[in-house]
Amino acid sequence: MNQPIQINNHPFRFLLYLEWILxxxxxxxxxxxxxxxxxxxxxxxxxxxxxxxFGFMGLRLPTGKPIYKIIYTAIEIILLFITGMFGGRVxxxxxxxxxxxxxxxxxxxxxxGRLVVTGLSFSxxxxxxxxxxxxxxxxxxxxxxxxxxxxxxxLFGLSLIFVLLLMNTVLSERQSREHLAIANEKLRRYALxxxxxxxxxxxxxxxxxxxxxxxxxxxxxNLQLETALKLWQSNPEKAQTFLSRAKELGSKxxxxxxxxxxxxxxxxxxxxxxxxxISVLLEDFNRANGVSPRCFINLDYSPHPEINIxxxxxxQESLTNISKYAKATEVILALTSTKKSLRLMVQDNGIGFDIxxxxxxxxxxxxxxxxxxxGGEFKINTxxxxxxQIIVDIPx
Numbered sequence: 001m002n003q004p005i006q007i008n009n010h011p012f013r014f015l016l017y018l019e020w021i022l023x024x025x026x027x028x029x030x031x032x033x034x035x036x037x038x039x040x041x042x043x044x045x046x047x048x049x050x051x052x053x054f055g056f057m058g059l060r061l062p063t064g065k066p067i068y069k070i071i072y073t074a075i076e077i078i079l080l081f082i083t084g085m086f087g088g089r090v091x092x093x094x095x096x097x098x099x100x101x102x103x104x105x106x107x108x109x110x111x112x113g114r115l116v117v118t119g120l121s122f123s124x125x126x127x128x129x130x131x132x133x134x135x136x137x138x139x140x141x142x143x144x145x146x147x148x149x150x151x152x153x154x155l156f157g158l159s160l161i162f163v164l165l166l167m168n169t170v171l172s173e174r175q176s177r178e179h180l181a182i183a184n185e186k187l188r189r190y191a192l193x194x195x196x197x198x199x200x201x202x203x204x205x206x207x208x209x210x211x212x213x214x215x216x217x218x219x220x221x222n223l224q225l226e227t228a229l230k231l232w233q234s235n236p237e238k239a240q241t242f243l244s245r246a247k248e249l250g251s252k253x254x255x256x257x258x259x260x261x262x263x264x265x266x267x268x269x270x271x272x273x274x275x276x277x278i279s280v281l282l283e284d285f286n287r288a289n290g291v292s293p294r295c296f297i298n299l300d301y302s303p304h305p306e307i308n309i310x311x312x313x314x315x316q317e318s319l320t321n322i323s324k325y326a327k328a329t330e331v332i333l334a335l336t337s338t339k340k341s342l343r344l345m346v347q348d349n350g351i352g353f354d355i356x357x358x359x360x361x362x363x364x365x366x367x368x369x370x371x372x373x374x375g376g377e378f379k380i381n382t383x384x385x386x387x388x389q390i391i392v393d394i395p396x
Contacts (some may be wrong), residue, residue: 102117103167130149220320278333371392
């Protein structure tokens with residue numbers, strides 16, 4: 001903490017108020033004459049000035065460079081030493097004023113510095129106490145004064161230790177609360193970041209679902225309508241067949257839209273097996289393009305439903321891309337599995353494309369994202385005029 005401790009940011013305001021009460025009491029005491037010459041205030045103006053300066057110093061505690069803290073504490077010790085040596089009756093309040101020094105040191109120093117200041121406070125107290133003891137006393141009185149001095153020193157030492165331990169405990173608790181507040185704030189930010197990331201991922205997933213389901217249906221619908229328009233004059237009956245199929249695809253697209261908007265989580269396989277769902281996709285592809293894909297499926301182990309959905313969407317998107325861009329006359333689909341992995345291969349003999357210039361399409365990203373989400377590997381092998389091959393390897 002580099003900002004100095006002042007009234008507006010003092011961690012313990014009650015300590016500041018207690019300082020003012022003690023200092024006000026000490027200044028007031030120094031203004032009254034003492035009936036005992038031995039405790040008479042030798043320099044009342046100096047004592048009052050030192051106490052006032054000491055009090056004002058408490059309004060701004062340094063927390064920056066160590067040298068500033070050391071200079072600040074040295075000035076405080078000098079002021080209190082002068083007060084103790086020349087303060088007369090104020091010397092009776094001297095131990096309590098030194099407690100203020102210890103509490104301030106706890107606010108600006110770490111534990112080693114606090115121990116040093118506490119030790120200096122106790123040492124200077126003993127020096128002041130010894131300087132004010134009477135010299136010429138009978139032996140019995142000297143024993144009594146030694147006993148009183150020892151008890152006073154012991155009481156003051158225990159008081160210093162108590163204040164030091166109390167301040168350490170209070171400061172440790174305060175620091176723990178501050179660290180907890182910082183940790184909670186970081187946790188809140190992380191939670192917000194995760195929430196935003198989850199929202200983004202959910203939006204991406206929704207877009208992918210709509211693209212994979214609705215995009216496929218609309219592409220097939222468009223092909224059916226184009227074929228019906230071409231055959232409308234020459235072969236109206238066959239054109240009517242394509243229009244009927246287009247109507248079915250339109251209904252399916254509408255259903256997909258409703259499902260995407262309402263739940264998004266609908267299983268596209270519904271109560272069908274993966275093989276049955278693939279068969280429906282291939283039949284739709286054949287009707288739309290006049291090309292009958294060759295299909296080889298050999299699944300020794302039934303994949304997890306999550307993998308089935310991903311495979312279905314990848315095959316669906318692959319066939320959609322072939323319908324839209326490939327101009328292929330031959331399509332091969334192979335799906336095999338082993339104990340450790342599953343491989344999907346979709347290949348066509350179409351026009352292909354330059355992989356360096358056609359990697360931004362949402363369909364390709366969708367297939368790659370689905371594969372990577374399952375810990376798999378996605379590959380595309382294609383060059384212009386040489387067809388395209390998509391290979392997906394997914395661990396089981």
